[in-house]
Amino acid sequence: MSEKVAIVGTGLVGSGWAIVFARAGFQVSLFDSVEGAASKARELIAERLVDLVEYGLIDDKASCLARIEVAGDLAAALKDAVYVQESAFERVDVKRALFSKIDKIIGKDTLVGSSSSGIPSSAFTEHFACRDRILIAHPVNPPYLVPVVELVPAPWTAPETVRGVRALMDRVGQKPVEMTREIEGFIVNRLQGVLLMEAWKLVADGLASVEDIDRTIADGLGLRWGFMGPFETIDLNASGGVADYAQRLGPLYQSIAASRPLHEVWDGELIAEVERQRRAVLPADKLAERTAWRDRRLMKLAKERQL
């Protein structure tokens, strides 16, 4: 019998995680506090597995799906699990209530990763006996197509927990990155956040359209970022490497940063304007179709990265 992983919270993120672990050969047990949600998630997973087979990303749908079971309750889900991936709704009170239950029934060697995308785990794990075995393991959606996972320890997370979850993520084919300590938004949403704040401000100031800003990334900067990070990008963009680049272009970037000394809120009017520009390009009733298109593009990319 292969090792078992528990997925607690089976929405979009949790069911994505289920595919990651089942694909890698783990037994996966699903639990959601909403009655019937885990069974529904398993049906959605079955549909996604069809796409993954079609794109050559998994070989055998049936055996993969056979490894995923719906647990009768939280205790059954956690029983004998080597790892729990918590993906409940992102609110401190919800997470804390859930971890209070997990704490009472968790096995003494089981590690726990929380899919929280911005709230550090110290905000909801402080008072639990198992707190040294909990950390943030935040994916980018969907985790079975986008491999990065950020590992963020709370002050009381044991170093062995980080090492253990890192090794597990390596085994299942994810790409773990580590923070040394907590900060709001971690790496993913801090980097995405600063980019978004500037993008919204360019629209707010009437400097460019939503569509043209998108094209600037999709037909420009993003082509490199699809396979190399920002430091490697600038390291290769000056003949003397990153230090050379920093000397030459640092002043420009610092001047740009200084031009936005105060953050500004995306107010209702600005949100309505961006919504208007996006809906002109993509009507609301086409959102789901375009999302499926995005996932097909990501599957092609994921397949190419295997070759």
Added chain:
Amino acid sequence: MSEKVAIVGTGLVGSGWAIVFARAGFQVSLFDSVEGAASKARELIAERLVDLVEYGLIDDKASCLARIEVAGDLAAALKDAVYVQESAFERVDVKRALFSKIDKIIGKDTLVGSSSSGIPSSAFTEHFACRDRILIAHPVNPPYLVPVVELVPAPWTAPETVRGVRALMDRVGQKPVEMTREIEGFIVNRLQGVLLMEAWKLVADGLASVEDIDRTIADGLGLRWGFMGPFETIDLNASGGVADYAQRLGPLYQSIAASRPLHEVWDGELIAEVERQRRAVLPADKLAERTAWRDRRLMKLAKERQL
């Protein structure tokens, strides 16, 4: 005889532009104020055309190269050109001196795009008779693999100039995006700049390594940005589209932005630390080889986008 484009300044950027126009069937005339530089550039272009043929991005190296000639002087380069792409060294005094010469000999219908990556053209074109026919046409490097080009008018740039250069860029297969007016860094370097400032700050604060930050983009956020922009990304990341997303996640991003109220300079010590971490991953003598690898990846991507 096909239409002619002049490339003034034939470094990395200028020679990249020469490929863009020659590939599209234009006659290309090269001029550089440094003696011998244009001839050297033509040799480099010939080498790059070999790669482009190998990756299926151009059919015929010889005819493409035959369309590129080295001009004897600036006047010869500009003679009968429908368009001039200026890619001189990025310093206001250098650009101004060059435009003062261009102004005296340019044809009365010739349009001019400057490859300036951050300096608005109003800083160096104000006093010239041809100023209404000049705008910024800033590429991402190399322009024959990364199609975006930002068009930024000065206050005195004629609307027909923007329309004309936009149409030309469309014809040669680039993807023009437009700013309505000038701002330092335009779109490309403002978006890249805010991302870099945050990335450097995460390193400065010891929160994550250069390598892990790079992986967060290259194995995470960048996978989507390689084919869709930040607005489309968030539009598809909430079931109700971008306005729904803004309501849910706006507060997180605003809180992240507020945590960096003052810009901080990349000081010498921080630059040395980032340089150390990059050189540990990629020694200085491997920079050129890795750059060639990046260009091969970009060529594969460019080829896939044609299919």
